[in-house]
Amino acid sequence: MTSRYWVVSLPVKDSSSTLWNRLQEQISKHSFDTPVYRFNIPNLRVGTLDSLLALGDDLLKSNSFVEGVSQKIRRQIEELERISGVESNALTVDGVPVDSYLTRFVWDEAKYPTMSPLKEVVENIQSQVAKIEDDLKVRVAEYNNVRGQLNAINRKQSGSLAVRDLSSLVKPEDIVASEHLETLLAVVPKYSQKDWLACYETLTDFVVPRSSKKLFEDNEYALYTVTLFTRVADNFRTNAREKGFQVRDFEHSVEAQETRKQELEKLVQDQENLRSSLLQWCYTSYGEVFSSWMHFCAVRIFAESIMRYGLPPAFLACVLSPAVKSEKKVRSILERLCDSTNSLYWKSEEDAGAMAGLAGDSETHPYVSFTINLANCDDYRDLDIRSDPALLTEKQWSCPDPQCGKIYDGEQMENRLVQIVRQSEKMYQIQDLLCNQVKAAHLTEQCECAGSFRCKESGSDFLKRMEVFLDIIS
Numbered sequence: 150m151t152s153r154y155w156v157v158s159l160p161v162k163d164s165s166s167t168l169w170n171r172l173q174e175q176i177s178k179h180s181f182d183t184p185v186y187r188f189n190i191p192n193l194r195v196g197t198l199d200s201l202l203a204l205g206d207d208l209l210k211s212n213s214f215v216e217g218v219s220q221k222i223r224r225q226i227e228e229l230e231r232i233s234g235v236e237s238n239a240l241t242v243d244g245v246p247v248d249s250y251l252t253r254f255v256w257d258e259a260k261y262p263t264m265s266p267l268k269e270v271v272e273n274i275q276s277q278v279a280k281i282e283d284d285l286k287v288r289v290a291e292y293n294n295v296r297g298q299l300n301a302i303n304r305k306q307s308g309s310l311a312v313r314d315l316s317s318l319v320k321p322e323d324i325v326a327s328e329h330l331e332t333l334l335a336v337v338p339k340y341s342q343k344d345w346l347a348c349y350e351t352l353t354d355f356v357v358p359r360s361s362k363k364l365f366e367d368n369e370y371a372l373y374t375v376t377l378f379t380r381v382a383d384n385f386r387t388n389a390r391e392k393g394f395q396v397r398d399f400e401h402s403v404e405a406q407e408t409r410k411q412e413l414e415k416l417v418q419d420q421e422n423l424r425s426s427l428l429q430w431c432y433t434s435y436g437e438v439f440s441s442w443m444h445f446c447a448v449r450i451f452a453e454s455i456m457r458y459g460l461p462p463a464f465l466a467c468v469l470s471p472a473v474k475s476e477k478k479v480r481s482i483l484e485r486l487c488d489s490t491n492s493l494y495w496k497s498e499e500d501a502g503a504m505a506g507l508a509g510d511s512e513t514h515p516y517v518s519f520t521i522n523l524a525n526c527d528d529y530r531d532l533d534i535r536s537d538p539a540l541l542t543e544k545q546w547s548c549p550d551p552q553c554g555k556i557y558d559g560e561q562m563e564n565r566l567v568q569i570v571r572q573s574e575k576m577y578q579i580q581d582l583l584c585n586q587v588k589a590a591h592l593t594e595q596c597e598c599a600g601s602f603r604c605k606e607s608g609s610d611f612l613k614r615m616e617v618f619l620d621i622i623s
Contacts, residue, residue: 152524154251155471155479156188156446158454158464158517159486168465168486175482180475186252188466190447191263193270195460201452204268208449211275215442218282222435223524225289229428242436247523252468254443261444270448274441281434288430292423299416310336310370315399316406318365318372324401325376330357333382334364335373336395342371345394349373352388353381446521453517464517480514487515 161168169187176185195201223240230237242250256263261270305314315334325332337345342363350356360376377385386396447466454464471479 152522153470154521154523155469156450156466156519156521157469157483157514158450158457158466159483160458160516161463161465165465169467172465172467172482172486175486176469176479179482180471180478183469183471183475183479184252186468188254188447188450188468189256190451190466191256191258192462193263193448193451194266195455195462196266196268200266200268201456204271204452205456207268207271208452211271212445212449215274215278215438215445218278218285219435219438219442221282222285222431222438225285226428226431226435229424229431233424233428238432240432240435240439242440247436247439250439251443251521251523254447254468256447257440257444267448267452271445274445274448278438278441281438285431285434288423288427292420292427295416295420295423299413299420302413302416310365310367310372310397311395314409315372315397316401316409319399319401321401323362323364323374326401329378329380330376331379331382332360332374332376333385334397334399335361335375335389336397337371337373338393339366339369339371341393342373344392345373348392349375349389349394352392353377353385355381356385446519449519450517457517483518484515 159168159172173185176183226240227237240247245253261273265273302314305312306317307313319334323332335345335349346361349361350358355378357376361373363371363373365372375385389396450466451462454466455462458464469479
């Protein structure tokens with residue numbers, strides 16, 4: 150599916166059908182691989198010139214808002230499909246693929262009466278899209294809340310012994326609980342196990358000899374039991390901490406363990422239900438927002454054409470999707486189909502710049518033109534460089550997406566990559582620095598307390614993530 154389209158309008162001198170035939174003829178002759186479609190805009194209510202000029206300012210802000218909501222929902226769909234592992238579905242509007250809806254656009258008279266003032270139509274579109282955006286925020290927040298709770302539980306179950314839930318590792322027979330005796334669970338650094346076995350009996354009085362047993366071991370820690378008199382438990386905890394051993398609070402309860410299991414199962418089911426519900430809602434809402442966006446584009450083309458060409462409305466609106474290599478040819482064809490005097494006027498840089506300020510983000514040409522991107526250009530979303538206009542100058546790197554083709558400045562690109570690598574490396578070194586969980590190599594720099602430290606991201610994962618930079622600069 151093509152993801153990048155031009156929506157343009159050309160001034161009509163004789164008749165729309167004649168101009169349309171000339172356009173098709175020129176495109177087929179000089180750029181045969183460029184699809185071109187009529188963009189059918191009804192006779193909307195013009196109003197006064199002052200109202201059109203006032204509307205022009207609103208159109209710029211509103212277009213960014215409506216397009217942004219459309220792309221936001223699309224990104225949410227892509228994320229949910231990726232997490233769910235489902236095959237991506239073609240997005241539709243009223244059962245029609247989005248590209249077909251755009252290229253075969255038909256105004257919805259029932260939803261947006263053509264006799265309504267343009268300002269009222271625009272406000273109606275804004276209101277509908279704003280409601281959908283608010284609903285999206287609520288639904289995503291609800292889903293992320295459940296997802297966050299589940300991730301927190303999973304981290305406790307799969308993290309290091311210093312923080313994870315121990316209930317799945319401790320059996321009832323491992324615990325001694327009586328009126329005078331109790332069993333403590335000690336988290337011992339992996340390479341300090343000999344020290345533990347040599348000293349645990351002497352950390353305080355009334356420790357049961359040879360009562361320590363190893364229950365579990367991971368890459369960083371080992372989990373040991375120790376049985377002692379209840380009245381010396383607090384003293385044992387203090388002395389163990391001074392030696393670099395962590396005594397975890399733990400109370401074995403079959404009922405509590407069963408409750409946690411049920412809560413986990415409920416969260417998993419809630420997450421799946423919310424994800425499925427949110428995905429279906431996004432499919433439907435994307436179609437509604439995209440339809441509103443296309444109606445908004447029709448209003449925008451109509452209003453800018455009136456301001457550009459004057460009254461009565463006499464213009465041909467169409468949609469084109471040229472390949473990057475054919476863009477200059479197509480632009481030349483469109484310019485030749487405009488009045489020659491008008492074209493010369495628009496080639497004046499000073500005048501073109503002045504009108505560009507009036508037209509906002511629409512391109513500066515002797516005809517009305519702006520670009521619609523159906524999908525975000527975000528193959529390197531972590532960088533977010535492609536959409537940064539400060540980096541889009543004239544040399545070296547260009548976007549590999551044939552539908553984008555934007556060019557990057559080499560020096561700025563290199564500087565940006567260096568910044569990102571340095572930031573990522575720093576985050577890898579110092580992230581999650583918590584008391585009692587500090588990386589041994591940086592112990593004196595970061596914290597005076599003892600303990601070990603585990604990064605969220607392993608060294609191999611960090612190197613894999615750096616491959617994205619190699620892909621760009623190679």
